[in-house]
Amino acid sequence: MKTSAIILAAGLGTRMNSELPKVMHKIAGRPMLLYLLDTLSELELEKVVLVLGPNMEQVIDFVADSGFKVDIVIQDERLGTGHAVKQAKKNFSGYKGNIVVLYGDSPLIGTNTIKKMINTRNETINPALVVLSFSPNDVSGYGRLMLDKPNSVEKIVEEKDATKDELANRLCNSGIIIADGEILFELIEELSCENSKKEFYLTDVVGIARARGRECLVVEGTETELMGINSRAELAVAETITQNYLRQAAMEKGATLIDPSSVYFSYDTIVGRDVVIGPSVFFGPKVRVSDGVEIKAFCHLEGTTINKNCTVGPFARLRPGSNISEDVHIGNFVEIKNASLGRGVKVNHLSYLGDAKIGERTNIGAGTITCNYDGYKKSETVIGSQSFIGSNTALVAPVVVGNNAIIGAGSVITKDVKDNALSLTRAEQKDISNYGSKLERMRKRN
Secondary structure, eight states, X not given: OOEEEEEEOOOOOGGGOOSSOGGGSEETTXXXXXXXXXXXXXXXXXXXXXXXXXXXXXHHHHHHHHTOOOEEEEOSSOOOHHHHHHTXXXXXXXXXXXXXXXXXXXXXXXXXXXXXXXXXXXXXXXXSEEEEEEOOSOOTTOOEEEEEETTEEEEEEOGGGOOHHHXXXXXXXXXXXXXXXXXXXXXXXXXXXXXXXXXXXGGGHHHHHHHTTOOEEEEEOOTTTTOOOOXXXXXXXXXXXXXXXXXXXXXXXXXXXXXGGGOBOOTTOEEOTTOEEOTTOEEOSSEEEOTTOEEOSSOEEOSEEEOTTOEEOSSOEEOTTEEEOTTOEEEXXXXXXXXXXXXXXXXEESOEEEEEEEOTTOEEOTTOEEEOBOSSOBOOEEEOTTOEEOTTOEEESSEEEOTTOEEOTTOEEOSOBOTTOEEOOOOOOOOOTTHHHHHHHHHHHO
């Protein structure tokens, strides 16, 4: 049986205290909504409908640019989860199949859990819907699932409307359901807002379906995957959960993390085998690290490719557009931006290489910088292979330094340097005899 999905994401997220829509807040460098869309993309669904609130153009534009095929509908009035699902009714005219209802602020649900719900819904008893439950350590704030027989839900009671005996039940409602698409919207039409919040609860469709003589089943998930993110504190918990997963995955694939809890990955970080990562290393989006690389402590990397057998850091920063070839050494307090470093390049101390191309086996001396910005535009520095750039050199782009060239320490290079040439721009050294003694006498008189 085909399956479609409705994602409810119209909530204002007032507890986030942010101008940013709640589902756009990031986990491991990625908006939480994309985790859910990515999970659904693995299920080959018939369609996905995203329910948003008014004035959420930022989400609409982002989803349009994400590459996911999603229909968007707007819930003009926020009158509860049942009312939100109702907004998608026109998108399912004549539809026969399953409809799973998910929440944009619960992004950690696993593919296998949704598959389990689909398989249960497709059982021969043809339940009206399947409810996803869980048993958290702290049940406060959650609605309770009341069962009248094993795996069969009689009703769902919201905490504010529950009796003392009902609150003693620890089987909680995640809010996620999968329903028979032929009757889901019929059930929603019968919802009432006679409750403490004066809202149309989606969970009330269970009681309505049972009154029609249809079975409602339950599947249980884990507390971790079903957590909702409604505050900055909960966002931090989701970040920790995700980071622990990413760290474990990296180590299982052959990387060594000396202090795993201090390493932060992006959702798309790729780390090869026999990579050693020191403490307090941060990976932003779009980082690829090949086999045998060592990244020492306190490095920050984003938008970077590092090829085999390189060493990076400590205290190095690799910014977007950096492409590091094999056997490169990048040392402490070095910053690389939009630059390619050829095989065997060494840039070990206190240097900035921006908008640059560095040839193989070239040595970059301490304190070297490429002056790539003149206040109006950025220009490129090109350095050939096997060249030697002396310490404290400023290369004023655009400029080309040839192969096997030598730049004397302390030089400011503003013109191209030919292959095999020595170039230096230092003023001639001048010594003044006995100046130290003269200065000391002046100090004593004062």
